[in-house]
Amino acid sequence: MNKYKITFLTTILGLLSAVAYSQEAQQQVEMADAMRQSGKIYVVVAVLCIVFLGIVAYLISIDRKVSRLESKMKDNK
Amino acid sequence: MKKNWWKIAAVVLVLYSIIAGFLLKVPVLPILHETIRNLYFHVTMWFSMIILLFVSVWNSVRYLSGFNSKYDIVAKEAVHISIVFGLCGLATGMLWANYTWGEPWPNDPKLNGVAIAMLFYFAYLVLRNSIDEEQKRARIAAIYNIFAFVMFIVFTMILPRMTDSLHPGNGGNPGFGKYEDIDNNMRMVFYPAIIGWTLIGTWIMQLGIRYHKLNTIIHSNKN
Numbered sequence: 001m002n003k004y005k006i007t008f009l010t011t012i013l014g015l016l017s018a019v020a021y022s023q024e025a026q027q028q029v030e031m032a033d034a035m036r037q038s039g040k041i042y043v044v045v046a047v048l049c050i051v052f053l054g055i056v057a058y059l060i061s062i063d064r065k066v067s068r069l070e071s072k073m074k075d076n077k
Numbered sequence: 078m079k080k081n082w083w084k085i086a087a088v089v090l091v092l093y094s095i096i097a098g099f100l101l102k103v104p105v106l107p108i109l110h111e112t113i114r115n116l117y118f119h120v121t122m123w124f125s126m127i128i129l130l131f132v133s134v135w136n137s138v139r140y141l142s143g144f145n146s147k148y149d150i151v152a153k154e155a156v157h158i159s160i161v162f163g164l165c166g167l168a169t170g171m172l173w174a175n176y177t178w179g180e181p182w183p184n185d186p187k188l189n190g191v192a193i194a195m196l197f198y199f200a201y202l203v204l205r206n207s208i209d210e211e212q213k214r215a216r217i218a219a220i221y222n223i224f225a226f227v228m229f230i231v232f233t234m235i236l237p238r239m240t241d242s243l244h245p246g247n248g249g250n251p252g253f254g255k256y257e258d259i260d261n262n263m264r265m266v267f268y269p270a271i272i273g274w275t276l277i278g279t280w281i282m283q284l285g286i287r288y289h290k291l292n293t294i295i296h297s298n299k300n
Contacts (some may be wrong), residue, residue: 002274012224020097041099042100044099045095045096045099045100047094048095048099049095052091052092052095053088053092056088059280059281059284061282062284063280066284066287066288066291069291070287070291071295073291076298
């Protein structure tokens with residue numbers, strides 16, 4: 001009987017401490033919340049970076065196409 | 078890869094200007110508020126445009142002192158990308174003006190001047206297209222380009238300074254630097270942004286030149 005009591009108590013206490021710990025963790029540990037800050041300006045920065053990099057990627061692809069054409073022309077000559 | 082280091086530099090510099098331009102501290106000023114950050118994007122358009130227009134004139138002069146058509150093509154492509162930057166500058170400027178000066182096109186001498194100056198460069202392109210003979214076209218375009226650049230400087234830099242303008246640095250309105258509207262923090266972003274956008278423009282210009290060269294090779298092979 002005593003044995004059961006002890007196991008029951010430890011389980012309950014263990015669960016309680018886990019809940020308490022997780023609540024504490026939520027209050028203290030901040031993770032990857034730069035994008036969620038009140039101003040959310042980082043989101044705008046990220047969007048602009050993506051747009052700019054997209055255009056750059058397109059530029060690079062055109063650049064490579066022209067390069068390929070140039071080397072082709074050289075071979076033909 | 079060795080030849081392309083400046084393209085990487087261009088991308089890195091502009092990317093830096095976007096990130097730092099939004100996240101670094103800026104002076105707190107009335108009316109402008111956060112829009113002072115437009116300095117990194119709107120004003121750089123004009124600076125890059127003027128630098129590339131200077132490249133164009135420089136190549137026109139080189140063309141005239143030797144009649145190598147290579148320089149004529151560079152001059153033309155530099156004007157192309159300059160006009161793109163100029164149109165972006167106009168559009169962003171109108172948006173900015175709408176929220177700080179109250180209307181998109183206040184009768185500001187700098188705005189009117191730059192509108193006229195842009196027309197000079199549209200005329201440059203029309204002039205080029207209207208002449209079929211290559212040598213003649215290149216020669217007339219080069220001479221016209223020199224005049225256009227001088228007029229551009231007169232209409233955008235000199236005349237606005239002789240009257241009152243809303244733009245800083247014109248008329249009774251002292252420049253950013255003098256007023257210390259922009260601090261050293263801002264310069265750390267502003268100057269790299271100018272270099273970055275100018276290099277991006279150079280890249281696009283170079284693509285245009287290379288396309289043009291390939292085109293002439295194809296046409297000469299056909300004939």
